[in-house]
Amino acid sequence: DAGITQSPRHKVTETGTPVTLRCHQTENHRYMYWYRQDPGHGLRLIHYSYGVKDTDKGEVSDGYSVSRSKTEDFLLTLESATSSQTSVYFCAISGRQGHAEAFFGQGTRLTVV
C-alpha cells in the first residue's frame, strides 16, 4: 500500500463533535491529499498539501480543515461533524520523481449519527 497508513479505519461519532483523521506516509512524498468517496459522486478532493505547512482547498472543503506539520503526517479535522460528512475518506500521496500518479491508503469509514 505504498507506505500509507490511515487511522482510525472505522469511526462512529455524534453530530457536533470534532473528529480528526490521520494519514501517515513512509515514502517521503511531497504531495498529500484527502479525498472522500460517496455513492454517485465518486472520489472528490477535500484538501491537499504541497509541502510542510503548505495546504490548499479542494472542491469539497467546507466543514474541513487540515494540517501538515511534518512531511509524513497529514491530518484532516472535522470541526463539528454533520451527517452529510458520513463517508469513506481516503488519503493519497504523490511526488515520486518522474511519476505523476498518486497512491492511496486503505480508507477510513466515518459514520456521523
Add this chain to the structure above:
Amino acid sequence: EDQVTQSPEALRLQEGESSSLNCSYTVSGLRGLFWYRQDPGKGPEFLFTLYSAGEEKEKERLKATLTKKESFLHITAPKPEDSATYLCAVQEGWTTDSWGKLQFGAGTQVVVTP
C-alpha cells in the same frame, strides 16, 4: 467545468468475454490520465498512467489506450478475479493551483462470472 465521464456504469461479463471501458474527459491541457482498480472496502490501486495521445500500456489482461478526448481500458479474456470497480482520473497541466490534483470519474463496476 472540467469533467470526467466513465461508461458504462456497470458491466457484467462471462469469463473469457473481452470488453472495453470508456473514459472521456474535457479538461484542458491534460498532464496525465490514470487508471485505478478498486476492490470493495479498499483504496484505489494504481494501474496505469498515460501521458499523450497514441500511448498504450499493458498489464496482464488489461490494456489502456489514450486519444485526445478519451481513454479505453480493454479487458481481454477476463477472469473472475478481474471483478472490481475501475476508476479513471485526469490531471491538468502543471500550474501552482492544480499540480497533482486528480479529477475522478464515477467508475465502472465490472463483474466477471465463471
